[in-house]
Amino acid sequence: MKRVGLAGMMLLATAIGANAADLPVKAFYKAPPLPSWSWGGFYAGVNAGYSFGNDTFDENFVGATPLPGIGHVLPRGGVVGGQLGYNWQLGHVVLGVEGDGQWTGQRDTGCGGLECILAANGEIGAFSLRHELNWFATARGRVGFANEGYLIYITGGAAWAGVRETAMGQIDDAKGEVAVNNVLSGWALGGGIEARLWGNWSGKVEYLHLDFNGKSTTSHIVGGPVNGVSFDVMNLASTHVTDDIARVGLNYRFWNTPAVAPAPVDPSAAAWRWTGVYLGVNGGYGTGNTTFRQYNFIDPAVLPPGPGISNNDSSFVPQKLGPKGGLIGGQGGFNWQIEHIVVGVEGDAQWTNQDSVGCGQACVSGDSEAQQLNWFATARARLGWANDGYLLYVTGGGAWGEIEQTSTMVSSAAFTMHSKQTRSGWSAGGGIEARLFGNWTGKAEYLHLDLGSTTNSLAVTDILYTSFSVKSSFRDDIFRAGLNYKLDVN
Incomplete structure (x- = not known):
C-alpha cells in the first residue's frame, strides 16, 4: 500500500509539474512595478x-x-x-x-x-x-x-x-x-x-x-x-x-x-524612432530688427559741394524699426536616426503680418519709414540628440522672404517711395520635439532670420533735392510651436 500511495503521489506531482510548465510565467511571478516619474x-x-x-x-x-x-x-x-x-x-x-x-x-x-x-x-x-x-x-x-x-x-x-x-x-x-x-x-x-x-x-x-x-x-x-x-x-x-x-x-x-x-x-516611447517623412503645421510670433538710413541728395546747383560740404543730408546714425506680429504656416521633412543621433532636412513656409512704422530724419517735417514682412520660407538641415520620445536639435540653412517698404521724405512736397522685394539670406536656430501619441509629435522652436540689406532710390522734383534713398537691413527672431505627423513607422 505504501508503494501504491508513493507512486500515486509521484504521478500527481508529475502531472502538476507538467501542467504548471504550460502555464504563463505571470501566473506565478509578478514583476515589480516600473518606477513612474512624477x-x-x-x-x-x-x-x-x-x-x-x-x-x-x-x-x-x-x-x-x-x-x-x-x-x-x-x-x-x-x-x-x-x-x-x-x-x-x-x-x-x-x-x-x-x-x-x-x-x-x-x-x-x-x-x-x-x-x-x-x-x-x-x-x-x-x-x-x-x-x-x-x-x-x-x-x-x-x-x-x-x-x-x-x-x-x-x-x-x-x-x-x-x-x-x-x-x-x-x-x-x-x-x-x-x-x-x-x-x-x-x-x-x-x-x-x-x-x-x-x-x-x-x-x-x-x-x-x-x-x-x-x-x-x-x-x-x-x-x-x-x-x-x-x-x-x-x-x-x-x-x-x-x-x-x-x-x-x-x-x-x-x-x-x-x-x-x-x-x-509607455514602452513605445523608448522604442520610438524619428526616422521617416513628416508633415506638420505651426504658429508663433516674430520680432524683427531693422536698421535704416535715409539720404536726401542735394541739387549741386543749389548747394555746390565744397570743403566740409557733402552731397546729401542723412540720418545722423542708423535708425531702427521693430516689425513684430503673428505667423502661421507648415513644414515638412525627413529624419535619419542612428542610435541617439538624428540628422534631417526640413523646409517650411510661413505667412506673417509683422510690421512697424517710425520717424525718418525729421519727425517735425513728416519724414517716415514703414516696413512689413509678408511671408518667409526656409530650407534647413537639422542635427539632434534623441532619448525616450523627445529630440533636442539645432538647425540652419537658407531663408527667403517678401519685404514691403514705404519711405516718405517731406521738403517742398511729400515724396513717397514704395517697394516690394523678395530677399534671400540665412537662418539658424534650435528647439525640442517630443512624441505626443501615435505618430504625432509636438515641438517648440526658435529661429533667427537674416535677409541682408538693400538700397531703394527715388528721383524727386524738389527745390533742394534731386533724389532720396533708403538703405535698410532686415533681421527677424521667430518663436513658434508646431505639430508634426510622421507618415511611416520604423
Whole structure:
C-alpha cells in the first residue's frame, strides 16, 4: 500500500509539474512595478538665454506742440538667472507656480523720436533715447500635459523690470544727457517643453513674452556751450517696453512626489524612432530688427559741394524699426536616426503680418519709414540628440522672404517711395520635439532670420533735392510651436 500511495503521489506531482510548465510565467511571478516619474514637488534651478526687446517711444519738448513721432529702441542681450516653483500632478495634468529672477545685458540706443539729422554742411540735430534693461522677475502659474518623461506647458502671470533710461541730445558739437532708473510692472506669457534628464534632474526650453506698462519721463537736458552753440530743454519721453525671451533651463526636484493615479509607462516611447517623412503645421510670433538710413541728395546747383560740404543730408546714425506680429504656416521633412543621433532636412513656409512704422530724419517735417514682412520660407538641415520620445536639435540653412517698404521724405512736397522685394539670406536656430501619441509629435522652436540689406532710390522734383534713398537691413527672431505627423513607422 505504501508503494501504491508513493507512486500515486509521484504521478500527481508529475502531472502538476507538467501542467504548471504550460502555464504563463505571470501566473506565478509578478514583476515589480516600473518606477513612474512624477512632476509633483518642489524644484529649483538655473537658466540662461537671450532677450529681444522692442521698445517704442516718442519725444517732445515740454510746452511744445505734440508731435506724432515714433522712435524705436531694440535692446538685445543675454540673460541668466534662476527659478523655483512647485508642481501638482493629477494623471497627465500638471499644475504649478513658478517665480524667477534674471540679470540681463540688454542695451540699445534709438534715434529719431524728434529728429536725427546730419546735414550736408556737417550740422547735427539729433535727440535719442538709450534703454538698459538690467533685470526682470516674474511670478507665474503653469499648466501642462505630462507623458511620463516630458512636460508640455503654458505659463503666465506678473512681471517686473529695472530699466535705466538715458535721454540724449546733440546740436552741432553741443551734447547733453540725463539718466533715470525706472521699475516697470506688467505681465508675462509663454510656454515650453521640459524633459527628464536623469535622476531628479530635468531640462527645459522656454519662450516668454513680457509687456510692461507705458512710462512717461521728463528730463532736463543741457548741452554746451561749444563753439557758441548751447541748448537747455525739458525733454518728455513716453515709452512702451516689451521683451521676448528664449532660454534653456536646468531644474532639480528636491523630492519626487508620487503622482495621483500616475500614467503608466509607455514602452513605445523608448522604442520610438524619428526616422521617416513628416508633415506638420505651426504658429508663433516674430520680432524683427531693422536698421535704416535715409539720404536726401542735394541739387549741386543749389548747394555746390565744397570743403566740409557733402552731397546729401542723412540720418545722423542708423535708425531702427521693430516689425513684430503673428505667423502661421507648415513644414515638412525627413529624419535619419542612428542610435541617439538624428540628422534631417526640413523646409517650411510661413505667412506673417509683422510690421512697424517710425520717424525718418525729421519727425517735425513728416519724414517716415514703414516696413512689413509678408511671408518667409526656409530650407534647413537639422542635427539632434534623441532619448525616450523627445529630440533636442539645432538647425540652419537658407531663408527667403517678401519685404514691403514705404519711405516718405517731406521738403517742398511729400515724396513717397514704395517697394516690394523678395530677399534671400540665412537662418539658424534650435528647439525640442517630443512624441505626443501615435505618430504625432509636438515641438517648440526658435529661429533667427537674416535677409541682408538693400538700397531703394527715388528721383524727386524738389527745390533742394534731386533724389532720396533708403538703405535698410532686415533681421527677424521667430518663436513658434508646431505639430508634426510622421507618415511611416520604423
